[in-house]
Amino acid sequence: MPSSSTPAPTEPLLQIENLGVRLGGRQVLEGLDLSLESGVLCGLIGENGAGKTTLLRSILGLQRIASGTIRLAGGSVGKARDLVGYVPQKIAFDPQLPLRTRDLVELGLSGRHFGLPWRRRRYQAATKAALAAVGAEHFADQRLGRLSGGQQQRAVIAHALVREPRLLLLDEPLANLDFRSTTSLVQLLGTLVREHGLTVLVTAHDMNPLLPVLDRLVYLVGGRAATGTVDEVVRPDVLSGLYGYPVTVLRHHGRFLVLPDAPDGPGEMRHAGTELPPPSPREEA
Amino acid sequence: MFANYMLPTWIAASFLALAAGAIGYFTVIRRSVFAAHALPLSAFPGGAAAVLTGIDPMIGLLGFAFLGVVFVQQSSRLGPKDLAIGLLLSSFLALGALLLSLTGAYAPAVYALLFGEVLGIPHRELLPTAAVSLLVLAVTVLSFRPLLLQSAAADLATICGINRAGMEWLFLGLLAIVTATALPVVGTLLVFTLLVAPAAAAQRLSAHPARAFLISIALAELLVWSAIALSYWSNWPLGFFVGTLGAVLFVVLRGGGLLPSPSGIRARLSRRETSWHHGAGPNSGTRPDG
Numbered sequence A: 001m002p003s004s005s006t007p008a009p010t011e012p013l014l015q016i017e018n019l020g021v022r023l024g025g026r027q028v029l030e031g032l033d034l035s036l037e038s039g040v041l042c043g044l045i046g047e048n049g050a051g052k053t054t055l056l057r058s059i060l061g062l063q064r065i066a067s068g069t070i071r072l073a074g075g076s077v078g079k080a081r082d083l084v085g086y087v088p089q090k091i092a093f094d095p096q097l098p099l100r101t102r103d104l105v106e107l108g109l110s111g112r113h114f115g116l117p118w119r120r121r122r123y124q125a126a127t128k129a130a131l132a133a134v135g136a137e138h139f140a141d142q143r144l145g146r147l148s149g150g151q152q153q154r155a156v157i158a159h160a161l162v163r164e165p166r167l168l169l170l171d172e173p174l175a176n177l178d179f180r181s182t183t184s185l186v187q188l189l190g191t192l193v194r195e196h197g198l199t200v201l202v203t204a205h206d207m208n209p210l211l212p213v214l215d216r217l218v219y220l221v222g223g224r225a226a227t228g229t230v231d232e233v234v235r236p237d238v239l240s241g242l243y244g245y246p247v248t249v250l251r252h253h254g255r256f257l258v259l260p261d262a263p264d265g266p267g268e269m270r271h272a273g274t275e276l277p278p279p280s281p282r283e284e285a
Numbered sequence B: 001m002f003a004n005y006m007l008p009t010w011i012a013a014s015f016l017a018l019a020a021g022a023i024g025y026f027t028v029i030r031r032s033v034f035a036a037h038a039l040p041l042s043a044f045p046g047g048a049a050a051v052l053t054g055i056d057p058m059i060g061l062l063g064f065a066f067l068g069v070v071f072v073q074q075s076s077r078l079g080p081k082d083l084a085i086g087l088l089l090s091s092f093l094a095l096g097a098l099l100l101s102l103t104g105a106y107a108p109a110v111y112a113l114l115f116g117e118v119l120g121i122p123h124r125e126l127l128p129t130a131a132v133s134l135l136v137l138a139v140t141v142l143s144f145r146p147l148l149l150q151s152a153a154a155d156l157a158t159i160c161g162i163n164r165a166g167m168e169w170l171f172l173g174l175l176a177i178v179t180a181t182a183l184p185v186v187g188t189l190l191v192f193t194l195l196v197a198p199a200a201a202a203q204r205l206s207a208h209p210a211r212a213f214l215i216s217i218a219l220a221e222l223l224v225w226s227a228i229a230l231s232y233w234s235n236w237p238l239g240f241f242v243g244t245l246g247a248v249l250f251v252v253l254r255g256g257g258l259l260p261s262p263s264g265i266r267a268r269l270s271r272r273e274t275s276w277h278h279g280a281g282p283n284s285g286t287r288p289d290g
């Protein structure tokens, strides 16, 4: 299981400077800076198409970057790949696949090794611990493809954790979860950070469910980002600068709602000549 | 049926089934069944060319099978993968037809290439067939874990440091070798069944990856043995039995949906009851309970 590790005191675990990514001739990310120390839970918040997945893929070294640098534990992305666990946005296993939760988790450790596929005691112990960490013991022996979306997600998180990463990237893990599963996953992320010393970067289009555990926030709009604590970022002046037009931040029972400033906001924005779409009203419970 | 002249067939087929069951398992997990259909067809003109030029059929088959691998690998650049492979498949079949017409080979040769031939393995090919099959089996077993992870969840495998393209080449390469080796016995059109039917049925029988792998090999053996025995007794083509028994195997072991389960029957009965109630009378304002 992930154990708390002691990073070099001067070097942040993840350091991104002036990152730019172009996709299909479009600037998807631009001038993005982010620095995360060990033991931080950071939310990456943005609407559909904001560039969240692109940023995670850049950190994983799966996406060619146009400019800037990304450093992991002081090294290049390629060298430090073992430090990173990844839970992709789209996970779908074929219902017929002869693969149980337990097997996927074990493959996190053994998957890259050629040789006779004997069971190793070391793998089995680590697998058991990872299954326990995400609360997946009771479906450990079921076929992955027949699990619910939320259970499959837990299986993939355990698969990522078994490799003892220091940085865990999760792409929209809350997107398909009901209220209870959302709460328990958010709690799980909090535990991983507080008790196991992991650094977690989690994307979401709605920041509200994550608020109880968030240390840091990256708010992405049209490829540009505002970074800081929730109180530093979710403010009318900061977000207005990001959106390029005035927005209001409503706070209600500890939940946020970001809205265009005036009722006729969209009309005014067109006058202002900005290309950015209006922020869609965030869902409020 | 265990007469001397049948012995090479039994031995060759048993080795072939080892390799086919093993690589078929990954064919099904990767959902590469279309590639498993395309490679035999792309190897076919190789067999035809061998008839034409008198070279060793194995060389012709292997050469064209590997050509097929390259095309399958590159096909995704041309557009939707199944579209590209589909066109590839027909063009190779067309080429094979041309080559065969040039040879003026008489019908049984053509027939054997397409549908298989119990006596398709001459004595001198026995050793190469066994060696190649064992090699494929060994490589598959030794790459079991990386292949499994890469086939089941390509994205996750990449993060674990497994080279995606490398695994694809490895898989297709092994598939091409099995295809070329099995083709003279089973026939172009039915290598597909031998690869896919046992593996698909095995998936159904066990959720345990290694167990499903072993079951796939066992079912492949069962399939070729029964096909050879039946072909021997009936004098019908071996391919016919591989094709039909494979389909039967698939339906019986895999198609749980086709065979009604007790709960399924109950559900259907209650549905029928409901519709009967609904159609009961013109004034059916009352709904049946439950």
Ligand SMILES: Nc1ncnc2c1ncn2[C@@H]1O[C@H](COP(=O)(O)OP(=O)(O)OP(=O)(O)O)[C@@H](O)[C@H]1O
Binding pocket: A023, A024, A028, A046, A047, A048, A049, A050, A051, A052, A053, A054, A055, A089, A172, A205
């Ligand atoms: N392969 C590609 N070629 C061209 N443009 C792309 C490609 N992949 C993504 N994009 C564009 O890049 C932008 C960012 O995509 P990205 O997937 O990072 O968004 P996201 O924030 O993850 O969105 P979502 O919430 O829908 O997952 C989108 O506008 C998308 O259209």
Ligand SMILES: [Mg+2]
Binding pocket: A052, A053, A054, A089, A171, A172
């Ligand atoms: Mg995304």
